[in-house]
Amino acid sequence: MVFLTSFLARRLPLPRAPDKQDNFWRKSMWLRISSKFYGRKRNCFGLAIVPGWRALRYATRARKLKKENMKNLWEIRLNAACNEHGMDYHTFMTSLTQADIGLNRKVLTDLAIYEPRTFQSLVQFAKQRQLEVGLESLTIDSPHGIFHRGLPNKS
């Protein structure tokens, strides 16, 4: 139910009595929610109202679930991206956090997909940090195809 202008809204077949007009708007609100349903519950108010309530309940729940699902997906992807460079996901994230590198999972995932060299250098940074902290002894390879100015290029 889209009213682009007040002129179009006035073209609706509204009931004549003003008390019935309120009822019309109330029903159209619920039918707007059920506009994408299947079957008669799309158009019949009596059938649409209960699935409409349910849809709103689902929507409330889904607002939270979407964040969790996206977080899980990013973690899986980042884990895969870290494993490509011989790095553990948790170690990677911990060392970034400790170094005050404020990149979240979403940005890191985008980097891993679209800018793999950038991501590799981040992994390399995390490995270097692990070496400096002294928790793990890891071997570091510089990103392929990148020429350092001051540092020796091992790979």
Next chain:
Amino acid sequence: MAHNRVLQWATMARTWWLFDAYRQCPFKSSSKIAYYLIGKHKPIYDSLSDIGDHVVVINSKYISMPNDYWRVYKYFHHTGYPGGFSETAAWRLHEVDPTKVIEKAVYFYLPKNLLRRGRMRRLHIFPEEQVPTEILTNISDQIQQVQPVPKRLDEYTQEEIESFPKLFDWPEDFVLQSGFKMAESLLSESKKAETGGKKSETGGKKAENIQSGGKKETPKTGSKKAENLQTGTKKAENLQTGSKKPESQTEKPDSKKTGKKH
């Protein structure tokens, strides 16, 4: 730029992985194989996109089940008719088709959706090391095994056994466990039965040689040897020289056992 384009192709391509299932737990390895079949090892992973890789499993005949799962682990089937229930032990299934155990394990591990059959079609299992050339040419990398391949005691060389670190020598009057003695006697009997006649004596002597840490002196008969073992007495000379007699004694029967099994 052209190089970058090729890199992108490699991202979207299906790579082929090799997995050597020699002495690997089928359940542990199935989770690892499924990881690659689903495509969770790629940064572009999505649960609904079909980006899994091919996995070629070799040596599926030589998988090793945990505990006594060969006997205990059962596969169930019901025809739908009354009395149509049947169950098959894992060893029986493995005997019929050596690729089935690992195939079923992977199938159960994959997510239950419409992509499952397609993912299973990308799993190629071979009972032995022989793989068709058209498949072998595709393989570009190998999946790490899930557990270290155990080495049988008879696969160790004598040098390795002798150089194995030892904390102490057994005391002279130390009595070994009865179970060990039983196993030793049984093995010696079975060995006699296998070889028979003159050969058995020589074999026995050889074994004694090894047990006594390469010492030249050997008991004349097998019975005498058994007595020695039962009483648990050992030559003082051997102990004084610090030979690896006790260790070799403890290890050898096991090795025979395993050898017999296989």
